[in-house]
Amino acid sequence: MNSIEMLKTLVGFPTVSRDSNLPLIDFVDEWLGKHGVNAVQVPNDEGTKANLYATIGPAVEGGVVLSGHTDVVPIDGQPWNTNPFELTQKHNKLYGRGTCDMKGFSAIALSLVPEMKSLRKPIHLALSYDEEIGCLGAPSLIDQIKERIPKPEAVIVGEPSMMEAVTAHKGIGAFRTVVTGYEAHSSQTHRGVSAVMNAAKLINWLSERETRFRDATPTNNGFLPHHTTVHSGVVHGGTALNIISRQCEFLWDVRVIPGGNAISVFEEFQAFCQEVILPKMQAVHQDSDIQTTILADTPPLQEVADSPALKLAQDLAGNTVHSRVAYAAEAGQFQEAGFPTVICGPGSIDQAHQPNEFISIDQMEQAEQFLRKLIQRLS
Numbered sequence: 001m002n003s004i005e006m007l008k009t010l011v012g013f014p015t016v017s018r019d020s021n022l023p024l025i026d027f028v029d030e031w032l033g034k035h036g037v038n039a040v041q042v043p044n045d046e047g048t049k050a051n052l053y054a055t056i057g058p059a060v061e062g063g064v065v066l067s068g069h070t071d072v073v074p075i076d077g078q079p080w081n082t083n084p085f086e087l088t089q090k091h092n093k094l095y096g097r098g099t100c101d102m103k104g105f106s107a108i109a110l111s112l113v114p115e116m117k118s119l120r121k122p123i124h125l126a127l128s129y130d131e132e133i134g135c136l137g138a139p140s141l142i143d144q145i146k147e148r149i150p151k152p153e154a155v156i157v158g159e160p161s162m163m164e165a166v167t168a169h170k171g172i173g174a175f176r177t178v179v180t181g182y183e184a185h186s187s188q189t190h191r192g193v194s195a196v197m198n199a200a201k202l203i204n205w206l207s208e209r210e211t212r213f214r215d216a217t218p219t220n221n222g223f224l225p226h227h228t229t230v231h232s233g234v235v236h237g238g239t240a241l242n243i244i245s246r247q248c249e250f251l252w253d254v255r256v257i258p259g260g261n262a263i264s265v266f267e268e269f270q271a272f273c274q275e276v277i278l279p280k281m282q283a284v285h286q287d288s289d290i291q292t293t294i295l296a297d298t299p300p301l302q303e304v305a306d307s308p309a310l311k312l313a314q315d316l317a318g319n320t321v322h323s324r325v326a327y328a329a330e331a332g333q334f335q336e337a338g339f340p341t342v343i344c345g346p347g348s349i350d351q352a353h354q355p356n357e358f359i360s361i362d363q364m365e366q367a368e369q370f371l372r373k374l375i376q377r378l379s
Contacts, residue, residue, distance in 0.1 A: 134296020
C-alpha cells in the first residue's frame with residue numbers, strides 16, 4: 001500500500017474528536033502486525049478511544065519517535081465540494097478531512113513500514129487521540145513511551161509545516177464558562193438577571209484582555225500573531241426573545257506564547273467574575289452564578305538552542321530553515337516530558353480546519369523523501 005492509498009484508508013475513518021477512533025487504531029494495529037510489528041494500545045478511561053505506539057527495529061536508545069494525532073475537527077456546517085471522508089484527487093491536490101491535519105504524515109510513515117526492516121536504531125510510531133480538543137490523549141501515551149521504550153534521540157511531530165522545521169509553538173488553555181441568571185418577562189429587566197447579557201460582558205473582557213496582550217508584546221518574536229490570543233468560539237444561551245435568559249454557556253481559549261501562562265489569564269478572569277460581575281447579578285437574585293471549568297492546559301514548545309531534534313529535521317529536509325507557529329500541538333508535551341522535539345510535516349496550516357481541506361501531492365512526496373532519509377540514517 002503506497003502513501004496515497006494509505007491516506008485514502010485513514011481519511012475513510014471519520015475520526016472526529018467527539019467520536020471513537022478505535023476503528024482506525026485497530027486498522028493500524030492490524031497493518032503493523034502483518035509486518036511483524038507489535039503495537040500497544042493505550043485506551044482512555046471509557047474504552048472508547050485509544051492511543052497507539054509501536055517500535056520498529058531493535059529496542060535500543062537513539063531511535064526517533066514519529067508522532068501524529070488520529071482525530072480531526074468536525075465538518076458540521078462547512079460547504080464541502082466533495083465527500084470529506086473520501087479522498088478525492090484533483091490535479092495535484094488530495095482533498096479530504098484530515099489530509100493536511102494530519103493524516104498525511106501518519107499515512108506516509110505507515111506506508112513505509114515495509115522498508116524499515118534493516119534498522120540499527122528504532123523508529124517509534126506514536127498515534128494519539130483528542131489532540132484537536134486540547135491535546136488530551138497524548139499525556140498517557142507519552143507516559144508509556146517514557147517508561148517502556150529506550151530513550152529516543154528525537155521526537156518529530158508531523159503537524160503541517162510545509163516540511164520546514166518548527167522550533168516553537170504556542171500553548172493553549174481551553175475553558176467552559178456557564179453563567180446562570182434569573183428568568184423573568186423581558187419587559188421586567190429590573191426583576192431578572194440575563195445570563196446572555198452578562199456572558200457578553202465576560203466575552204468583552206476576554207477581547208479586551210487580548211488587546212492588552214497585543215499592545216504589550218514585542219512584534220518581532222517570530223509568531224503570527226505575535227502575542228498571546230484570547231478567543232471565544234462557541235456561545236449557547238437563552239430560551240426566547242421575550243424571556244430574560246437563565247443560562248448561557250461559552251467556550252474560550254487562551255493561546256500563550258512561550259513564557260506565558262493560560263492559567264494566569266483564567267485567574268484574572270475569575271477575579272473579574274467574582275469581584276465585578278457576580279455581585280451585581282446576585283444583588284438582583286442571590287442564586288445567580290458563574291462557573292468556569294478548565295478543559296485543557298497544554299504547554300508551549302520552547303525553542304532550544306542546539307536541539308538534536310532540530311538538527312535532525314534540518315539534515316533530513318536538506319535546509320536550515322526553521323520557524324515558530326501560532327497553533328498548539330503535542331510537541332510541547334513531549335518536550336515537557338524531557339524529549340528533544342521538533343515539528344516537521346507536510347501541508348500548510350492554512351488548509352487545516354477548513355472546508356475542502358487538502359494536501360498537495362508535492363508535499364506528500366517531500367515528506368516521503370524526508371522519512372526515507374530517516375530510514376537510511378537509522379539503518
